[in-house]
Amino acid sequence: MRGKFVGVGVGPGDPELITVKAVKTLKTADVISTPKAHENKPSLALAIVKHILEERERPPEVLELVFPMTKDKEELKSSWSENARIIAEKVETGKTIAFITLGDPMFYSTFIYLCQRMTEEHPEVNLEIIPGVTSLTACAAVSKIPLAEKNEVVAIIPSGIDSNRIGEIAKHANSLVLMKGSKGLKKLVPILEKSGFTKNSTIVLVRRCSMPEEKVMIGKLGDVKNWDIHEDYFSISIIKENEIQNNKKENVT
Amino acid sequence: MRGKFVGVGVGPGDPELITVKAVKTLKTADVISTPKAHENKPSLALAIVKHILEERERPPEVLELVFPMTKDKEELKSSWSENARIIAEKVETGKTIAFITLGDPMFYSTFIYLCQRMTEEHPEVNLEIIPGVTSLTACAAVSKIPLAEKNEVVAIIPSGIDSNRIGEIAKHANSLVLMKGSKGLKKLVPILEKSGFTKNSTIVLVRRCSMPEEKVMIGKLGDVKNWDIHEDYFSISIIKENEIQNNKKENVT
Numbered sequence: 001m002r003g004k005f006v007g008v009g010v011g012p013g014d015p016e017l018i019t020v021k022a023v024k025t026l027k028t029a030d031v032i033s034t035p036k037a038h039e040n041k042p043s044l045a046l047a048i049v050k051h052i053l054e055e056r057e058r059p060p061e062v063l064e065l066v067f068p069m070t071k072d073k074e075e076l077k078s079s080w081s082e083n084a085r086i087i088a089e090k091v092e093t094g095k096t097i098a099f100i101t102l103g104d105p106m107f108y109s110t111f112i113y114l115c116q117r118m119t120e121e122h123p124e125v126n127l128e129i130i131p132g133v134t135s136l137t138a139c140a141a142v143s144k145i146p147l148a149e150k151n152e153v154v155a156i157i158p159s160g161i162d163s164n165r166i167g168e169i170a171k172h173a174n175s176l177v178l179m180k181g182s183k184g185l186k187k188l189v190p191i192l193e194k195s196g197f198t199k200n201s202t203i204v205l206v207r208r209c210s211m212p213e214e215k216v217m218i219g220k221l222g223d224v225k226n227w228d229i230h231e232d233y234f235s236i237s238i239i240k241e242n243e244i245q246n247n248k249k250e251n252v253t
Numbered sequence: 254m255r256g257k258f259v260g261v262g263v264g265p266g267d268p269e270l271i272t273v274k275a276v277k278t279l280k281t282a283d284v285i286s287t288p289k290a291h292e293n294k295p296s297l298a299l300a301i302v303k304h305i306l307e308e309r310e311r312p313p314e315v316l317e318l319v320f321p322m323t324k325d326k327e328e329l330k331s332s333w334s335e336n337a338r339i340i341a342e343k344v345e346t347g348k349t350i351a352f353i354t355l356g357d358p359m360f361y362s363t364f365i366y367l368c369q370r371m372t373e374e375h376p377e378v379n380l381e382i383i384p385g386v387t388s389l390t391a392c393a394a395v396s397k398i399p400l401a402e403k404n405e406v407v408a409i410i411p412s413g414i415d416s417n418r419i420g421e422i423a424k425h426a427n428s429l430v431l432m433k434g435s436k437g438l439k440k441l442v443p444i445l446e447k448s449g450f451t452k453n454s455t456i457v458l459v460r461r462c463s464m465p466e467e468k469v470m471i472g473k474l475g476d477v478k479n480w481d482i483h484e485d486y487f488s489i490s491i492i493k494e495n496e497i498q499n500n501k502k503e504n505v506t
Contacts, residue, residue, distance in 0.1 A: 007394075009386075009390070011272065012384075014274070015273075016272065016273045016274035016277065017272050017273075017274055017383075017384065018272060018273055019264065019269065019270050019271060019272055019273075019386060020268075020269045020270075020271055020272075020273065020276060021267070021269035021270055023273060024269065104386075104390040104393075104394075104400075105394065106390055106393035106394055106397075106398070106399045106400045106401075107390055107393070107399075107400050107401055108401050108402060108403075109402075112399045112402045113402075115397070115399075119397070127397065129393075129394035129395070129397060130270075130394065131265075131270065131386050131390040131391045131393070131394040132386060132390070133262075133272060133357075133384050133385060133386055134387070134390060137262070137357040137359055137360055137384040137385070137387060138384045140357075140359035140360070140382075140384070141260075141357075141358065141359055141382035141383065141384040142382070144359075144368070144372070144380065144382060145359070146359045146360075146365045146368075147357075147359045147360050148359075148360055148361050148409065148411070149361060149362075149365045149366075150361075150411070151411050151412075151413045151414060152411065153408060153409065153410055153411070153414060153418075153422060154408070154409040155406060155407070155408050155409075155422075155425075155426065156401065156406065156407040156408075156409070157406055158401070158403070158404050158405065158406070159404075160404050161404060161406060165406075165425065168425050169406060169408075169422075169425045169426070172408075172418065172421050172422045172425065173408065173422070
């Protein structure tokens, strides 16, 4: 039997927000691989699929791949290369290796780096990708605020983007999504208010969406200055140009 | 028992790209409701979940709600209101009504209009939303082209946006996603080439992603003029500023 390497999106956090296809793969894969930023930090993706793996008669090998949290490009690249080599060797023996990632494998994920090393350095490896529910739409679902409707343009902005650039983007978008982090949100509000958004624009801030610690804040852009914002990497904001009818008042759950 | 109204994302087309949570809801809901644009056109969302409904011992009531394909806002609004009323009445009797939508309920979906009428006109109705895999990340998965990595800004552009506005957005984004339709793509290329993208920028055009008729085209922006593009509402393009290493050559599957 031919082995393969499968990138598996496990969804935003709720173990039931994983796809049937992902579950099938995790029930049969020989090896479950997961990224680990720090040696002593448990993998969140692994926690989401734990119950699936525990139900297996024959437990899979769990391969936690450590990636250095460095900005040194060469060090990073050689680390991805080494991990790609480890996986490619296992695939060669006919094994299926499922690499699990939070959300979706092709959306701001560590899988992308590994996938790039794999296709460049081991093009013979049979590669599959199973998409997952992103925190993007999970946040819209939990807050009941549409991410995009009709002819609305949506801009997705990762952390670390200069606020002036965000202002320029805001001028041309109807909805903004600020990914990964709530840091700097209060400072960004006056810039957005000069870029087509107003004090009455709707804002949703979701921390740890669909996880047990989930916290949802809904209000107007003008209210953000009074919000008690807990900084968390797993935070997402959706900012909509218009005031949303059904969320006229500040609503914190 | 208290009834509820549940918006259920069924994913992009592949029946296995539905979440476990959605399957659970569809296995127990009293009523499965689906939007229908035309009386004589079968519902795609219903086709995706057909096998789940067929496995049920006690089949659910299937409620196909017809929405007029009109641009008359008042006619549309009264049509949504009428459908919200029908559903609210059923919820009142303790029933669970699952409204299924292709992809995700809060991402360019007809569910949004119904949801708005429901929260405004029947605020007593218990409302839940189950997010789904969008065609956005499904297209990235099938083409093996990342939707977004590191500090890339992504702009999602629905159909009907003026090409000059797309050009302005392109100046500030690293990736563009053109939703719903391939019409006008060839005419857009020269505009993108003046807005930060180049002849060597990567483009992916996916028609009917994850469905049996799926077609994937991958190439450079400069190649698009020679592409034989079949116009289809269920088409998505992902355009990445940079040339992607592992897709140097035009690759049509």
